Amino acid sequence: MTEKAGTMNATAADRGREARRRLLEAAAELIAERGWAAVSTRMLAERAGVAPGVVHYHFSSVQALLTEAALAVMHDLVEQAGAGMERAHMPGEALGLMIDFLTAYDGRDPVSLLFAETYLAAGRDEDLRRSLGEVVTDFRRALAGRLAEHQVPAPDATAAVLAAAIDGIMLHRALGPGPDATDLTAVLRRLVAPTEPGPPATEQGDTP
Template identity: 55%
Template sequence: MTSPAAERGREVRQRLLSAAVELIPERGWTAVSTRVLAERAGVTPSVVHYHFASLPALLNEAVVGVMRQMLAELDGFLGAAGTPAEAVDLMLASLNDYSGTDPLSLLFIEAYLTATRDERLREEIAAVVDGFRSRFGRWLSERGVPEAEATAAVLVASIDGLLLHRGLGAQPNLEAVRAVLHRLLT
């Protein structure tokens, strides 16, 4: 049985992480301060430092947690797909949920930019992406795709790049992209 204080602590910690996920796309990574974050979460600034070693540690944990959730959804596509081509089609179809200027896309863009200057964040994001790429590579290998690990790396980078390009207003013809990605699988 969990004590009421421990439960409140978990709830406050989750509110802080959720507030970070909201604020980063709204204001930009560097404009999220302890004060602004605490205000959004409905706590005092001292509570932020009680639950997290630093503001960057909180922001990193928030973003990496969302990235893990997103890639877990892609794992779900692998479970739903019967063939590698179907997996690619499901991943491409998921792009329709993101404009490149929506909060989740902006969160990822901000995280990638920050990771160029924050080695810890870069390592954490790389670990999440590498984990998915490895799982996808094994899945492709089990289905007879040649050079499965390298193919997974290219496919994942392509999907990621398409999302990043949407933030710039670039909207490539997804049918043409689909045909190219399908060729990689044979």
Template identity: 55%
Template sequence: MTVKERLLHAARELIAEKGWGAVSTRVLAERAGVGPGVVHYHFDSLHALLVQASVQALRTAVDGLTQVLDEVDDPQQALAALLVALDAHDEPQELFTETLLAATRDDALRRAVADVLADFRRTLAGWLALHDVPTPEATAAVLAAAVDGVLLHRALTPDLTRGTVVPVLARVLR
């Protein structure tokens, strides 16, 4: 793993563990096993590093979700498969929760996250249209928001399982 990859990996871990505001250059460099000056050698700022780390993780997760859609045939299966894929993702869900929350206070991060989510909604809307779901764009937007909400609520209510969520959201798809 290169130094830059170690920094990105350490940033993802620390965001998930401590939250955006608690990640400092010193703590990040220590976690990555490098000196603090190395952070600024590879990135313009700590903020730029945190944005890149979190957006890359989100993009990877979303790209995996689009592949999941290719493996299912109906909307309810798609919903269940998306939730399974999120549960199985390598990155902790706290990273995504922290990233979404930080995006509400940071314009650069908001734009980057919005781009990733817009790509996913377009892909999901296209899949829904192919499967004759009415108003696919609106349905994709609501489903994506609902899944984001489930991730946020799971931080507080871990028993909000796929078995609870899928039947309720599946009614939206009918």
């Protein structure tokens, strides 16, 4: 067993974990390149530089491999984004972070495509949907908490719209140029501006 590490399985177990890691890496790449449903066992093996049989040795199925790989990438990114927001001290900064995302991920990069592919795959896989839902909820909660500190009204709904807008913009940008990122920034700023012209920044009830 691996729990008895240190005895005899030094290089063997290490090589095994390395192969597993490379398979996860290859899966993340191929999901973005070919699409979730088009990733095959042999494709993964070739990209990872292992024999085809290794895939089903380390993972119960191709679906399981794809799921674990996608969730790992997304979890890492959300955690990284959360840490970034932790350092933001002004609402403009928090939004600036969003803008950084917009410039870093243009909708056709591997990360954006992995996100979108996983969203869709989640609609056809119960376990994946639940796990992915947690990731998105975590991100929204972190963002909403940050917005609330900066007196942005309706922080929950604002965070949801902001997160959705980011994803949607990435999706649309994959299709063509569209408006400039700085122009989009100015528009998004309307969402997080606690007070612009006259009214105070207090939490005003949105109930009519």
